[in-house]
Amino acid sequence: MAEILSLAANNLLSPIVLCFVLGVAASLAKSDLSVPEAAAKALSIYLLFAIGFKGGVSVAAHGVDMTLGLSLVAGVILSALLPLLAFALLRALSGLDRLNAAAVAGHYGSISIVTFVAATSVLESSGIASEGYMVAVAAAMEAPAILSALWLISRGESGRMDASLWREIMLNGSIVLLVGAFFIGMITGQEGLDEISSFVVSPFKGVLCLFLLDMGLVAGRGLAKGGKLLGWGSIAFGVIMPPIGAALGLIAALMLGLSLGGTVLLMTLSASASYIAVPAAMRVALPEANPSIYLTLSLGVTFPFNLVLGIPLYLAVASFVFGA
Amino acid sequence: MAEILSLAANNLLSPIVLCFVLGVAASLAKSDLSVPEAAAKALSIYLLFAIGFKGGVSVAAHGVDMTLGLSLVAGVILSALLPLLAFALLRALSGLDRLNAAAVAGHYGSISIVTFVAATSVLESSGIASEGYMVAVAAAMEAPAILSALWLISRGESGRMDASLWREIMLNGSIVLLVGAFFIGMITGQEGLDEISSFVVSPFKGVLCLFLLDMGLVAGRGLAKGGKLLGWGSIAFGVIMPPIGAALGLIAALMLGLSLGGTVLLMTLSASASYIAVPAAMRVALPEANPSIYLTLSLGVTFPFNLVLGIPLYLAVASFVFGA
Amino acid sequence: MAEILSLAANNLLSPIVLCFVLGVAASLAKSDLSVPEAAAKALSIYLLFAIGFKGGVSVAAHGVDMTLGLSLVAGVILSALLPLLAFALLRALSGLDRLNAAAVAGHYGSISIVTFVAATSVLESSGIASEGYMVAVAAAMEAPAILSALWLISRGESGRMDASLWREIMLNGSIVLLVGAFFIGMITGQEGLDEISSFVVSPFKGVLCLFLLDMGLVAGRGLAKGGKLLGWGSIAFGVIMPPIGAALGLIAALMLGLSLGGTVLLMTLSASASYIAVPAAMRVALPEANPSIYLTLSLGVTFPFNLVLGIPLYLAVASFVFGA
Amino acid sequence: MQTHKAKRVEITIEKIMQSRLSDALVKADVHGFTILPVYGGSGRSGLWDRTGQVGRAEGMVQFICIVREERLDALLTAAFKVVEKHIGVVNITDCEVLRAERF
Amino acid sequence: MQTHKAKRVEITIEKIMQSRLSDALVKADVHGFTILPVYGGSGRSGLWDRTGQVGRAEGMVQFICIVREERLDALLTAAFKVVEKHIGVVNITDCEVLRAERF
């Protein structure tokens, strides 16, 4: 317990979390501080490229072990099942109708890559190694949840999914970049890393700080605008669902035999909620669902929860389980 | 004197100043070289974050000394009084009407953070330390001058300042980011700096080069467009006012007992003129004033003067005073 | 031969080339991965600044030798003559009319600075030094080809070139930045480099990776859109012309007495085709020429050819000649 | 100068629907349109602007199509199918064009 | 397709006034508008474009409001109060809209 608290405190006072807090505070105070759209997108391209590349290099170094394939499968299953759980929980806790509940549920099966990156950086600070292929698992978990969410409503109804939407989801920029960089890292290995490490490694945390500043600004604006739309039931869901997801992630990780680091990352992935890929798919497939609800929950409630409290909690729990 | 010249020559041939000169030359030659708006804003976010953060870390290291509070108060007073002086000087030197003279005067009470950053980097090159909290003083000096300027014209007239403008000024993005990063630096201290120093320290000067290239482009365009609007009186004001401001800054610094580095920075702040926060406020509160006049003076005349000649001059004078 | 293959293989598996391939693949697969316009432009500003600056520093270190002036003259002549050759070859190989053939030819006399940068980075990896002033030669080769192309069609017709277009070409942003940074590097020398090397040197390759990712995206989109416009004759031209250009570059380099590295760079410059400066000039001076043809050839065929096969080929040939 | 009557149709629609609307227009044989970026706006779903966006799902664009009057109905029908369930606005103005052969 | 008469009001105004105009419109019960970025322009204060800007003080945006005719005067009065002392242009066009219930 003391350990959890100290971890949480440490995490709370890291530049990364403080930058996020600064962003939230600035936007709640209605400051005009803002990161230009193009700059924010450039930062995210950098982060995806760096994290994918480093994952690939690490796989090249440690070799592809048996669990890689199984982890991918586990990721797909988690992503597909979590929305069903989330849907049931939402219907119990909040007054959301089926349509909006399904849309929200889809977000919680999928993942937030920035939460994943933040977890990686906490692991790094604590000197805990993790499987490089977890970035591939992250990519695998993006899309299945969308299908589950659509299935939740369209049972009976005619399909809302057309081929072009399906292609858009599977080939969305983030997945392609993450997976592509992963393969580039795998192919070029340590030699490639040496060439570009002063780009992808050294400044990484600093870039993450600025990115989280922007995330804080966006989350704060979302809360200011969409906060009043959320009932207490929904908000409760936004902080209860992550630990539940993490618990399922923990079970899967133990069954797969992942390392401590890998376990924390799978827990974090399961606990996190999408705010880029899934919203885009929902706007096309479920235009009647209210984006303010799912975006505010995922970005304004669950993202901060995971960043500030969730990640240290998952690390502490996993450490406890592994220590025992 | 020889020392001043050598300092000035050194400064003139630094990559930072040369980049600025390149920018001015390119835009006067009507090259289409330009830095995209979003990139320029991203660079300025980086610079504000880095300078604020490093200031905070330095305060964390050296402790908060007595003079911090007094320096803030001194900054506020300087910012509030300098416009009155500037107004009188302008009315004496140039043919500007009261309205435009007041608008210009407001800019000279406030500060240019890039000039401040350039001074920091000259100090660093010369191995001179300075008080980390000078960035907080910089923030404190942004706004008071605006009130003085508005007071100069609205005596008698009904107020031009509404609550929302006031909030916009106090919470403008630059101040919030600078002060926020300062606190983050103070909280995370040396440990935080170690985590992100290859982002906020190593590439700093290079980023500053590109930023000054853009400043040069903008200043050059401003001169090409607004130069003919300025009479010789105004231009004279643009190079006479900075040393006067610096002299007042010097007196204040000596009264406060600042270090050599801190003295140079307070002189530079007093000598510099705003070209972001104050113009924005003036467009709202004094739409009748001509932005070409105040922008061209502040950005096209005073900024280059300080960057190229002013900073080495202030450093030489302060060194002389401290040496004596 | 074995050496060429190993060089080519090495090059093929470098992160830089793999990033380009990822970009092409992503855009052919119609992924929505994209680098914001402003970010791409910022990356190119960084690359131009860094390459120019480092070239200047190297000239400052090694002194200005006799061949500098001769190399510039040689560059101008190559740039002016290559279009005539290209025009004849195009008319023989493809069914393009005179107008479009001239427009394409102009692109092949001029240069692609990114190809040049990629060659520099291959040289660096192989530990081969080169003349710093080759960046100045690159700049000198940009424009003459445009005049040749216009001359090819306007013989008889009234001039298509007005003074303002001429100024636009000579002062286009890339040239000004490259040459300006070159002079800044020359003036500040090693001292200047020390100040900003963690900005212009260390992260250089990583930035180049992201830039080539974007180039791949753009080239892929160009191919998808313009590919069907190109007949086999044109495509053949796009891969035959570069080695021919390189051969002329080789001869010139030998006559000039350049080092191995300088030779490879002059070959690469001669082999590369413009896709920024020349298209812009052609849109103004030859609006009837079809941009899809020249852009797709230069960016979709010749650029990838040089990046993937050409550069290692030129290096191998030059090494062979120098070894002999 | 010689001008010709035409219709100017302005469709403000979510960015995520951009490619779908493009495709629908092209399918309806409307090959000429210009797409403007939108910076922000307000409607029944409230006030928004670009700075508050995280992903591809948000933001809008504005299509401007100049068509001959007789093609208007085909255009509107095609556009309406895409816009129908989505937020967005369609308005039509009379205009004159130069170079009518292009439309 | 069924369309309805409306007015299209286009207001080009300094960016720094954007939030003030938004607020004024909303206060005047005009809840629907779209804001376009402006890249440059020319007027009595000369030629400018985005590349020459340093701060928030410069640049313009363009509001487009589609309103029923009977709401036009309220809109113009509200907008005029904001635009009055500032540089900027207001123009009004007749238009037709789909889905009139939204206006």
Added chain:
Amino acid sequence: MQTHKAKRVEITIEKIMQSRLSDALVKADVHGFTILPVYGGSGRSGLWDRTGQVGRAEGMVQFICIVREERLDALLTAAFKVVEKHIGVVNITDCEVLRAERF
């Protein structure tokens, strides 16, 4: 509110021609116009959007000029000379303006 009749001319033209069109307009004594960025479009030369561009040669912008009716022909003649050989679209709408003294 008091309004006055005017013409709204919308010219969509390649970005590379922007300064040439500006110059031509100013020479024809048309000093008021607003330039909007264009995000993408479609025409006889196919579909394009900003993400596929490398250089200054691509992309378009949209000029909007509000002029008094009697200045229209001078404007169109000046614009046409620039647009003539280049891709692009010109359309004209009737409009009303506030503050007519500015035009």
